[in-house]
Each structure stands twice: as C-alpha cells, then as structure tokens.
Amino acid sequence: MTNSKTTLSKLLAESNFSQECKELLSYLPKDRSFFAEYLYQYQGFWYPPNLLEGVLNSQKHFQARDSDIILVSSPKSGTTWLKALVYASLHRQEHKTPLESHPLLDNNPHSLVPFIEAFNFHTQDTSPRIFSTHMPLASLPESIRESSCKVVYCCRNPKDAFVSLWHFMEKLTLKEMVGCTMEEMVSAFCRGSSVYGPFWDHALEYWEESRENPKNVLFVMYEEMREKPEDWVMRIAEFLGCPFTEREIEDGVLEDIVKLCSLENLSNLEVNQKGKLVNGMETKAFFRKGENGGWRDTLTPLLAEEIDKTTEQKLIGSGFRFFC
Template sequence: MANSETTLSKLLAEAKFNQECEELMSSLPKDRSFFAEYLYQYQGFWYPPNILEGVLYSQKHFKAKDSDFILVSSPKSGATWLKALVFALIHRQEFQTPLESHPLLDNNPHSLIPFIEGFNFHTQAASPRIFSTHIPLGSLPESVKDSSCKVVYCCRNPKDAFFSLWHFVKNLILKEMAGCTMEEMVSGFCRGSSVYGPFWDHALEYWKENRENPEKVLFVMYEEMREQPRDLVMRIAEFLGCSFTEEEIENGVLDDIIKLCSLENMSKLEVNGKGKLVNGMETKAFFRKGEIGGWGDTLTPFLAEEIDKTTEKKLIGSDFRFFC
C-alpha cells in the first residue's frame, strides 16, 4: 500500500499552486500535519495547500443560483452517503426503478456531485444543480450566502468523525502515517489543526445559522441517517421542496432510495470497491462500516476523554449537543 501510485501523499507531492495562493500561504499561520507537510490557517480554519487553493478559487469564481442545493459536512461525517441520498431523491422521477438502473450503480457519489472547492463545479449544468463542500460557513463564496440556495449540513459525533478520518488517512498516506501516532493526531484534532478544522467550530457555525435561518440551512445528524433513514430522507426532501407523495411512499419509492443508498449496498458495488475518482483516489477509501460508536474499537479511554474534554469546552454557552 505504501508504494501505491494513488496514495493521497502522491497526489499532493510536487503540486504547483498559483501565485495568489503561494503569496497568501507565505503570510498565513502554519502547522505541521500528518495530512500534508503543513496546514495553513485561513479565515480561522486549517487547510493543506491544494484545498486552500480550491477554497480561494471557489470564493472568486463560484456563482450560486437560487435553485442550487449545497451539501456540507466536516470530512468523514457522512458526505458520501448524503450525496447519494440527495442525488437519488432529486432525480427519482428520471429513474423509476432505482435498484435496477441508476447512475449510483455505476458512479461513485463524488463523481456525480462535485465539491465546490474541487475546481470542477463548472460541470454541473442541469437544474437544480447539486454541489457539496467541506468549506466552513464564513468562508463560503459570497454568492452562496447572498442567494436563496438551500444548504444541508450533516454533523457527526466528533469521536466517530476522528476515528473515520484516522482510517481514511491511514489508507491513503500509509507511508507518511508511519511516523504519526494516534496520540499526535488526536492532539492536532483537539487543537483544531486538522483538515477544515476546528471540527467543533465548523459544526457550530452551521448549527447557529440553522437556528437563525432555518429556511436556508437544514442541520441533520449522521446518526439520524443510520437510525431513522426514512424520517430523515423525507425531512430533507421537504426542505429541498421535493416532498414524497403518499403514492410514492406506498409504491416503495422512498424505501428503494434508502436501500439503494445504504452504506451496506454502496460498499458492495464494483465502482466503490475497485474504482477511482478523476484525481486518482481509490473509491474504496470512502467506505467503511459507518457504525455509530465505532470509535470504541480504536480510541483508548484516555484519547476519547481528550476529545470529550475539547467538546465540552467548545460547547460552553451553547445548548447544542452531539449525538453520543
């Protein structure tokens, strides 16, 4: 695995950045990272250089439309699953038999719904357009803030999000991870120095925006998706203005979508087991068990307590609580 031509470290190595990004990085706070040589702090959040360049590009060039849907999460907090569900429910009229012939059977969700910071948002032409992002609320392109586009934010318990990120990074940059202990990674995560971190600030920004502007931002929990998928998908559909009819529910359309998009089903598809994204990343890296409380298999009690202590501090003055 360490010699794989598709490791994330190889994708980042020798990357060239535009002059604007290079000049900005020279003036930003930076911190050593397991993910890239350095993370850079921009507008209060941390990014590796390639993602920072994408954020800058999106802020300058992305033009949101009122009819757009934007799917947001911190890394490893349900983005792949949320993309699949929203794509399937939005396009359900086009694909009447989703379990027999559907784009999700032959395409990874990340291939169907581009990241705003991924430079390829220009490929979306159909209306409504669906995009995804990990960009914090305050750093979103101004057109997203100024338009009437809808935003769905998916939040996950920080210990499970960290646990999933740990395995994701290990699979993609195993060679570099050899010198990074889990203790060091937890330390970086807790002080906020992780990709798109601080994790807690990211979630709280969107949660507060949901409280102040519920017509604009829907805030959902990953754990809801696992435990009550029918209720959650219907709530997302209603928020996006495409509620399920009673006839659709009676005919099994809702259940078909949930079955099609389940992590259990998607992880078995060949495209998600042996496929690659356009940047060379292997699609299997996006699929694990997705269990609630899976962190208990890896995190020691001491490290779990470190994350819990940080969570407690971050939530002081807020009545928001993560799913335990």
C-alpha cells in the same frame, strides 16, 4: 504502492499553485500536521495547500444559483452517504426503479455530486444543481451566502468522525507518510489543527445559521439519520422542495432509495470496490462501517476522554450537543 504514491502526490503536492495562493502560504499561520507536512490557517480554519487553492478558486469563481443545493459536512461525517441520498431523492422521477437501473450503480457519489473546491463545478448544467463542500460557513463563496440556495449540513459525533478520518488516512497510507501516531493525531485534532478544522467551530457555525435561517439551512445529525433514514430522507426532500407523496411511499419509492443508498449496498458495488475518482483516489477508501459509536473499537478510553473534554469546552454556553 505506486498507485498510493500517485494519489498522495495529487493530495499533498505544494507546487503549481496560483500566485495568490503562493503569496498567502508565505505569511499564513502554519502548523505541523498529520495530513500533510503543514496545514495553513485561512479565515480561522486549517487547510493543506492544495485544498486552500481550491477554496480560493471557488471563492473567486463559483457563481451560485438560487436553485442550487449545497451539501456540507466536516470530512468523514457522512458526506458520501448524504450525497447518494440527496441525488437519488432529487432524481427519483428519472429513475423510478432505482434498484435495477440507476447512476449510483455505476458511479461513486462523489462523481455525481462534485466538491465546489475541486475545480470541476462548471460541469453541471442541470437544475437544480447539487454541489458539496467541506468549507466552513464564513469561507463559502459570496455568491452562495447571498443566494437563496438550500444548504444541508451533516454533523457527526467528533469521536466517530475522528476515527473515520484515521482509517481513511490508513487506506491512503497517509499516516505512514507523515509518521503520525494516533496520540499525535488526537492532540492535533483537539487543538483544531485538522483538515477544515477546528471540527467544533465548523459544526457550531452551521448549527447557529440553521437556527437563524431555517428556510435555507437544514442541520442534520448523522447518528439520527442512521437510526431513522426514511424519516430523515423525507425531511430533507421536503426541505429541498421535492417532498415524497403518499403514493410514492406506498409504492416503495422511499424504501428503494434508502436501500439503494445504504452504505452496505454502496460499498459492495463494483464501482466502489475497484473504481477511482478523477484525482486518482480509490473509491473503496470512502467506505467503512459507518456505525454509530464505532469509535469504541479504535480509541482508547484516555484518547476518547481527551476528545470529550475538548468537546465540553468548545460547547460551553452554546446550547448545542452532539449525538452521543
């Protein structure tokens, strides 16, 4: 329990913020939350104080390069898996036998591909650099929006994303700390008051941008990637300018990467069972089943219907549909 409390203090502490963040918190709209005591609305989306500080810092200091790769998702929408696949694909020439010797065998994907809003984006000096973020499109650092860097957005069915977040919080004892029931959490999620929410607005922004700017933004459906991982890894690699050759495919390089990065394989590695990230979070918290439609084991029909109704309302007139 001590370790959990230590982690939670790092996640939820509201002290030692910059003066800019403190001033913002004093007048931003706020809402009771299942993730922290309060979430604060900034540029149309909701954040706990510590993540808002990270967003402000990245907006102020992150300098994108045209060669950068930015992996984006809402929380619990395939982030860990996407990081592993992209990292392994880009570095496949350096690690030609990935199942025998590879950085992913000894490092959690979040350690290899840092979050922009986690204050450690200065550590990468290779090219291309790979970063990740949960930030909505409009809140990305200006240098990203003005650059030619590639953005890959991974989208997941909202019911599965919600359930994954519920179990993630359970592993971190967050629900017990804030005294949240699933009914309360669904209600907050549906009104948009969730971390980096509203979930639907987040996805729609990137989907529309991918249609307007397909050379720089690729929109990926998590469920489709789970069904045909090799096809989507090839498509992502081609988008990023490092397509797999026929020889690589014949030699099993693509197959090896998919096996190495499978959630089943990653979750069984010692580093992802007993390891911790620099912020103290246990790496095992990032792995569960990752199955399509896994929400059926957790959500009641009534709660699933509540999310479905919100989804229907949010998507009216957009032309976009989530994978069912």
